[in-house]
Amino acid sequence: MKQKIEHVFRHEYGFLVASLVSRFGLQQLESIEDAIQWAMTQAITTWSKDKHPDNPQAWLYQVAARHLLSELTSAKRRHQLASQIELPPNADSDIPFTGELSDSFLRMLFIASDPAIPAESQLVFVLKSLCGFSTPEIAHRLFISEANVYKRFHRAKAILKRNNQLLDSLTDAIVAERLPAIHDVLYLIFTEGYLSSHQDHGVRKELCEESLRLTQILITSDLGKTPEGHALMALILFHLARLDARQDNLGLVLLEHQDRKKWDKQQIQLAFYYLQTSASGEKLSRYHIEASIAAEHCLADSFAETRWDKIAQAYALLLKVNSSPVHMLGQAIAVAEWQSPSAALAMLASADMPAWLTRSYHWYAVLADLQIRCEQPQAAEENREKALNLAPTNHIRKLLEKRLQI
Amino acid sequence: MSNKKFMCILRSASGGCEKPSPADMEKMYAKYQAWQDKFADNILDMGGALSGEGAVVSSENVKDGPFIELKEIIGGYMLLAASDLQEAISVIQASPMVENAGTSLELREITTP
Numbered sequence: 001m002k003q004k005i006e007h008v009f010r011h012e013y014g015f016l017v018a019s020l021v022s023r024f025g026l027q028q029l030e031s032i033e034d035a036i037q038w039a040m041t042q043a044i045t046t047w048s049k050d051k052h053p054d055n056p057q058a059w060l061y062q063v064a065a066r067h068l069l070s071e072l073t074s075a076k077r078r079h080q081l082a083s084q085i086e087l088p089p090n091a092d093s094d095i096p097f098t099g100e101l102s103d104s105f106l107r108m109l110f111i112a113s114d115p116a117i118p119a120e121s122q123l124v125f126v127l128k129s130l131c132g133f134s135t136p137e138i139a140h141r142l143f144i145s146e147a148n149v150y151k152r153f154h155r156a157k158a159i160l161k162r163n164n165q166l167l168d169s170l171t172d173a174i175v176a177e178r179l180p181a182i183h184d185v186l187y188l189i190f191t192e193g194y195l196s197s198h199q200d201h202g203v204r205k206e207l208c209e210e211s212l213r214l215t216q217i218l219i220t221s222d223l224g225k226t227p228e229g230h231a232l233m234a235l236i237l238f239h240l241a242r243l244d245a246r247q248d249n250l251g252l253v254l255l256e257h258q259d260r261k262k263w264d265k266q267q268i269q270l271a272f273y274y275l276q277t278s279a280s281g282e283k284l285s286r287y288h289i290e291a292s293i294a295a296e297h298c299l300a301d302s303f304a305e306t307r308w309d310k311i312a313q314a315y316a317l318l319l320k321v322n323s324s325p326v327h328m329l330g331q332a333i334a335v336a337e338w339q340s341p342s343a344a345l346a347m348l349a350s351a352d353m354p355a356w357l358t359r360s361y362h363w364y365a366v367l368a369d370l371q372i373r374c375e376q377p378q379a380a381e382e383n384r385e386k387a388l389n390l391a392p393t394n395h396i397r398k399l400l401e402k403r404l405q406i
Numbered sequence: 407m408s409n410k411k412f413m414c415i416l417r418s419a420s421g422g423c424e425k426p427s428p429a430d431m432e433k434m435y436a437k438y439q440a441w442q443d444k445f446a447d448n449i450l451d452m453g454g455a456l457s458g459e460g461a462v463v464s465s466e467n468v469k470d471g472p473f474i475e476l477k478e479i480i481g482g483y484m485l486l487a488a489s490d491l492q493e494a495i496s497v498i499q500a501s502p503m504v505e506n507a508g509t510s511l512e513l514r515e516i517t518t519p
Contacts, residue, residue, distance in 0.1 A: 009428040009435065040431045045452055045482070047435070048442050074459060134427030 008056045009040055011213070013132030015057065015101045016064055018108035024068065026111075026160055029129070035068035036060070057101070105130070106221050109214070110170055113181040114163055117156045122185050123192075124149055125156035131189075131210050141207055142192060175223050182224075183232050183287065186215050190236050194243065201247050208243060212236050219274075227281030230274045231288040237271035238294035240264070252399045256303045268298045286322040289314055293330075308338035325357045329366050341373035361390035361400070368404050377406050411450065411516040412486040412494045417478040419508030437502040448497045453484035478510070491515065 013036065020032045039060045053059035112125050124142075127133045128149075135153070139146040193207025215233050218224035245262035246253055275291050293314045300306035315331030328351055336344035348367065357363050364387035371380035384404045391397040426434065442449060458479075462469045488494035494513050498504065503511060 007432065009431040013428040037425055040428065042455060044431060044435045044438050046454065048439070048452065070457075070459065132428035134425070134430070137427055137429065 008060075009043075010132050012057050012060055014108070014130035015105050016061055017129050018104040019061065019101050020064065020068065021108060022104040023065070024072070028068070028072070029157060029161075031068055031071055032064075033129075035064040035071065038067050039064035061101075102217060102221065105217060106223060107170060109182055109218065110174065110178050110223075111160060112156065113178040113185060114159060115177070115181065116163065117159050118152075119181075119184065119188070121152040121156040121159075122181070123188050124152040125160075126185055126214075127189065127210075128153055130214070141196070141203060143196070170223070179224070179226060179228070182218065183228060183285075186211050186218070187232060187235075187287070189214070190239070194239055205243060208236070208240050212240060227278045228283065228285040228287055230278035231285055231291050234271045234274035234278055235287050235291035235294055237267050237274065238291060238298055241267035241271065241298065250398075251395055254399070254403060255297070260301065263298065271295070271298070284317075284321060286318060289318040289321060293318070306337070308334050312338045325351070325353050326362070328353075329357075329362060332366060332370070336370055336373070341370045345370045345374060359390070361387045361392070361396070364390065365400055365404065372404065372406055380404075380406055410488055410490065410494075412488060412491070413514050413516050414453075414484045414486055414494075414498060415480055415512040415514070416482040416484075416503060417510050417512065418481045418506070419478055434502060437505075441501050445497050445500070448486050448488055448493070449484065450487050451485040453482060455482040456480055481509075485516075486513075 016036045016039075017029075017032060020035070021029065024032060042063055043056070043060060047053065047056075108130060109126070112122055112130070114122075117125070124138060127138050127141075128135070133141070135146050135149045138144075138149045142149070190208055190211035193204045193211065196204050196207070212233075215229070215236060219226075219229040219233055241264040242258065244264070245258040245260070271291070272295065275295060278288060278291070293311055296307055296311050296314070312331055312334035315327055315334055318327045319331065328348070332344040332348050335347060345367075348370070353363065364383040368380045368383035368387055371377075371383060384400075384406065387400055387404065388397055391400055442452075460470075486494050486497060488497060491513065494515075498511050498513060501511075503509060
């Protein structure tokens with residue numbers, strides 16, 4: 001029982017917000033969040049070993065709904081909000097079915113993926129309202145200030161309140177239009193955790209697992225079980241399986257030096273299952289290709305045995321689908337292993353890289369690494385210095401020093 | 407020898423302070439469970455929270471209450487058993503409730519004739 005309870009607060013939070021929003025409307029979001037918090041506070045003091053509810057989700061829903069209703073009723077009585085509040089006609093505390101809860105949750109995901117909301121605000125909104133992270137927790141995880149979190153959240157909320165009418169009408173067109181945005185936000189949650197330079201491994205893993213959980217909910221629903229969704233799930237699992245091996249007592253561990261026995265075989269197996277089921281649609285998404293690249297790494301018994309030709313070709317394909325210069329760096333790294341470091345250098349030299357990339361440590365680190373291997377020590381030294389200076393944290397600086405030895 | 411009963415009254419500062427997140431609540435929950443386990447003999451009744459709605463009744467009239475303009479509001483109560491006040495104090499001091507900023511807990515022995 002205790003295990004079942006362990007994550008009940010964090011995991012139910014989003015379901016509760018979503019189902020109360022679908023009942024009371026987005027206008028009441030603040031009161032809804034307060035009511036859920038109240039219900040959870042009650043749970044903390046009243047749930048004990050012998051007085052534990054059989055269905056904690058239903059218990060929380062009921063307590064929150066009752067509290068919300070009495071708050072709204074008394075607010076109405078005080079005439080503070082008389083004109084604004086319309087209580088739902090059957091606003092008793094009926095417990096919704098589990099199916100209804102996940103329907104509301106999905107609907108909330110679709111609502112939050114309103115194209116009018118900037119991606120960074122969507123991210124914060126999902127983390128706050130559906131994952132239940134507090135403002136300081138989000139600031140801590142995304143490396144932004146609390147004021148910035150607050151601003152992004154309120155921007156999303158303001159837009160959502162204006163576009164409130166969408167709540168009941170999830171048409172096929174909206175679903176088709178917004179699914180890619182939902183995938184992007186889920187993947188963003190994942191990469192925020194996976195690529196983060198956060199010192200605390202646990203903090204990083206938490207975001208990755210949160211993204212896995214939401215993706216799982218999405219792709220097990222009728223609306224979300226698309227090839228692209230399955231590809232995203234596969235991609236997340238391929239990465240997650242290797243997360244623990246990326247870190248040792250000394251810091252981040254390069255792919256080359258990772259102990260592949262530490263990779264989670266069950267997750268890799270599951271990832272292959274999703275990759276297989278993803279191969280059914282007409283459209284080849286970036287997630288399909290990125291998952292197949294990650295799969296190649298997982299298939300290889302060692303760094304040397306990796307099929308770098310396949311990976312380089314996959315990156316070339318990826319660049320056609322999603323032309324991000326970051327993918328070109330990935331391609332160059334694969335080409336260096338498959339053909340030669342000088343071929344990779346030549347490729348980067350002729351490519352047209354945007355200024356933001358050539359101001360990042362990634363760019364200089366890859367250049368320095370290739371130049372070291374091409375025995376161009378002077379150029380390598382210069383780029384190594386630039387990479388070290390641009391490294392966002394000590395963590396990454398140490399990794400670069402380890403890797404870029406001239 | 408837990409033969410005395412104590413009423414524990416919880417007061418919280420109204421408003422203010424950052425709200426705990428669900429993750430905080432999970433930690434809180436674990437602490438409460440541990441505390442309740444440890445002092446199972448002392449905790450007679452976990453009591454409950456007091457709603458913000460109510461009335462204040464006197465011989466002259468009935469007013470809407472409680473008085474929300476007060477700086478501290480009574481948020482909840484519980485019943486403890488202990489051999490003396492000192493023991494009751496140590497039970498409460500070990501509880502997660504005292505960790506909340508702006509919360510104070512008043513202990514009063516329940517006397518019966």
